[in-house]
Amino acid sequence: MNKTVNQKAWFFVIPVFVLVAFNAIIPLMTVVNYAFQETFGNNVFMWEGTRWFKQIMLSERFHASLGRQFLFTFIILFIQIPLGIAIALTMPKEGIGVPICLVLMSMPLLIPWNVVGAMWNIFALPDIGFLGHSLNALGFDYNFTQQIGDAWFTTILMDVWHWTSLVVLLSYAGLRSIQPAYYQAAEIDGASRWAIFTKIELPKMKKVLTIAILLRFMDSFMIYTEPFVLTGGGPGNATAFLSIDLVKMALGQFDLGPAAAMSLIYFFIVLLVCWVFYTLMMRNEEKS
Amino acid sequence: MAKVTLKGLSHSYLKTQSSDADWAIRGVDIDWNDGGAYALLGPSGCGKTTLLNIISGLITPTKGDILFDDKVISGLNPVERNIAQIFQFPVIYDTMTVYDNLAFPLRNRKIPEKEIKVKVHEIAEMLELSTTLNNRASGLTADGKQKISLGRGLVRSDVNAIMFDEPLTVIDPHLKWILRSKLKELHQKINRTMIYVTHDQTEALTFADQVVVMHEGQIVQTGTPVDLFEKPKHTFVGYFIGSPGMNVLPCQIKGNDVIVNGKKIETHQQIKKSNFNKTEVGVRPEFISFSNEGIPVKVLSVSNTGRHKIVDTESETGKIKIIAKSNEDIPSGSAFLKFKKEYTYTYGDSWIIE
Structure with missing residues (x-):
């Protein structure tokens, strides 16, 4: 069948193009602009080529915050994904328990980031916070504002509290979509609980888990507000993840060139990891 | 292999029952001989699947007993009852190959790999799955998948009964014929009690020696296809069987x-x-x-x-x-x-x- 050629159709694309230009392309191009030039204000720019990129790529400060970032993301994925699946598996499948659990699970997701940070900051304060005070009363030497381990522990705990629900809800949706016949067949085939989990539930949850991991990867890799409010990146630079470091560089030190270059590198890392992960996960889907 | 007896079986999905309509099945008595081929025939929602799931142990009946070889087995789970059941929609284990799918019920029962291999190949041969044994099961068409489901039900040689819950719904008409005659042939070969649930009279009448017709949760008639045709005991049997009724x-x-x-x-x-x-x-x-x-x-x-x-x-x-x-x-x-x-x-x- 021949397609009708109608160039007027382009007019319909213009509104979307304008919209996307304003909210994505133009700001991004500004960043690209800064990344290749040096400016001293007054709209005076000097071409610097790839200098800022080289500087960032070789900078130990960048390596350190990138390392912290990967470590943080890896830890929270490692905790949240299995924990989320486990909670979803134990949630009730029918009755009044379902809405109760769903509402309870959704609560943390509805709280704004900075409120979560502030809440946990107060909650974990060693002298007056419930968590901090209790831990110290139990004999632990806990102070997240001064000890690196405690700061990491609190940040991770906060993120697990805030975001595990997302994994739970997605996994629960995935589990609920499995037809009862699968469980019945497995029962008749004599499958163990573990076999049911690995042979039926996990494969059937693959798509939602892919989404869950992608979302949690992106969100945690770009995390800013919560650790900023909780620890401010401290003690020292111990919890200064990529975003926090980036903001420090751009707004604290006003190093716009290097900060722009770092933004782009940051952006490409997120894009690359997501693409590789998604392609790997979906590789077998296309075959079948 | 076993004789299947149902005594005064009633089941309701509700907690309390006030009228006949609250019962999915009521007052069902059945005697099925060892090695027979039986069909449960009735329209959608008449309680066929409920009855089947009660026999296999997936549902616990509200009232009544199930006996295999005159032994009450009402309290046993599906594994202990040692039955096979094939469902309406294909159930396959996506991540496994066709071979592993067929071997799964045997492996769960810790049967030696050697024996499994023989059995799986025998069943695959019968269902014409031999060439795809090493493929991933998720890549097959709907009828290929249903053949796997059938295969998983047939692969165990010691089962008390094999139950089919409208297994040919997703299969296209031509293949339906072939599979149905395969099942019939298989029944003659392995001589195991087979219970076949369907709403399709042709399927029931061609498969079974004895057809049980269900209507609104009750058994309205049990008999050979000829009985049902020539002497319907209930007006429902009269117009459900025959074309026109x-x-x-x-x-x-x-x-x-x-x-x-x-x-x-x-x-x-x-x-x-x-x-x-x-x-x-x-x-x-x-x-x-x-x-x-x-x-x-x-x-x-x-x-x-x-x-x-x-x-x-x-x-x-x-x-x-x-x-x-x-x-x-x-x-x-x-x-x-x-x-x-x-x-x-x-x-x-x-x-x-x-």
């Missing part, structure tokens, strides 16, 4: 006489009692012929199916369908019908009067 007309019973449309007709039975709320006469279209006297009707239309003609007529109290030979002349306008006595039955409150 049995003609059911209201009638009056006066003494020993059966009156339809003001005419006395002769039926198979001797009427002894007549205290029913509703009395009807049932006769299959195959057993009605045109005559010079009898029930007066108006001929409405004639459709020729090639093998025979189906004539729609209208009597005073309802429509009557007739099957006539394709070369028979059909009167137009008014005509009279004669019912074959030995295949004409009287029903009281929908049940045959005996």
Whole structure:
């Protein structure tokens, strides 16, 4: 069948193009602009080529915050994904328990980031916070504002509290979509609980888990507000993840060139990891 | 291999039951011999699947007992009952190969790999899956997947019974025929009790030696396909089986006489009692012929199916369908019908009067 050629159709694309230009392309191009030039204000720019990129790529400060970032993301994925699946598996499948659990699970997701940070900051304060005070009363030497381990522990705990629900809800949706016949067949085939989990539930949850991991990867890799409010990146630079470091560089030190270059590198890392992960996960889907 | 007996089985999905309609199945008694091929036939929602799931142990019945070889097994789980069940929609383990899928029930029972290999190849051969054994099961078509489901049910040789829950729904018509004859053939070969649930009369009648017809949670008749056709015990069996189904007309019973449309007709039975709320006469279209006297009707239309003609007529109290030979002349306008006595039955409150 021949397609009708109608160039007027382009007019319909213009509104979307304008919209996307304003909210994505133009700001991004500004960043690209800064990344290749040096400016001293007054709209005076000097071409610097790839200098800022080289500087960032070789900078130990960048390596350190990138390392912290990967470590943080890896830890929270490692905790949240299995924990989320486990909670979803134990949630009730029918009755009044379902809405109760769903509402309870959704609560943390509805709280704004900075409120979560502030809440946990107060909650974990060693002298007056419930968590901090209790831990110290139990004999632990806990102070997240001064000890690196405690700061990491609190940040991770906060993120697990805030975001595990997302994994739970997605996994629960995935589990609920499995037809009862699968469980019945497995029962008749004599499958163990573990076999049911690995042979039926996990494969059937693959798509939602892919989404869950992608979302949690992106969100945690770009995390800013919560650790900023909780620890401010401290003690020292111990919890200064990529975003926090980036903001420090751009707004604290006003190093716009290097900060722009770092933004782009940051952006490409997120894009690359997501693409590789998604392609790997979906590789077998296309075959079948 | 076992004899399956159901005693006074009733099940309700509700916590409390106030009327008959609250029961998914009620008062079911069945005796199925070891090694027989049985079909459970009925429309959607009549309780067939519930009954099947009760036998396999997926559902615990509200009342009644299930016996295998005269031993009560009501409290046992599906594994302990050692049955196989094939579901309406294909259930496959996506991540496994076809071979692993077929081997799964055996592996769960810790059978040595060597034996498994022999069994799996035998079943694969039978279902024509041999060439795809090493493929991932998720890549197959719907009927390929259903063949795997069938295979997983058939692969264990020690099962007490194999149950099929409308297993050919997703299979295309041509393959349906092949698979159905395969199952029949298989039954003769392995001689195991097979219970086949379906709403398709052709499927039930061709597969089973004994057909159990269910209606609104009750068993209305159990019998051979011929019994069901020639002597329906309930008007439902009459019009559910046969194409077109049995003609059911209201009638009056006066003494020993059966009156339809003001005419006395002769039926198979001797009427002894007549205290029913509703009395009807049932006769299959195959057993009605045109005559010079009898029930007066108006001929409405004639459709020729090639093998025979189906004539729609209208009597005073309802429509009557007739099957006539394709070369028979059909009167137009008014005509009279004669019912074959030995295949004409009287029903009281929908049940045959005996």
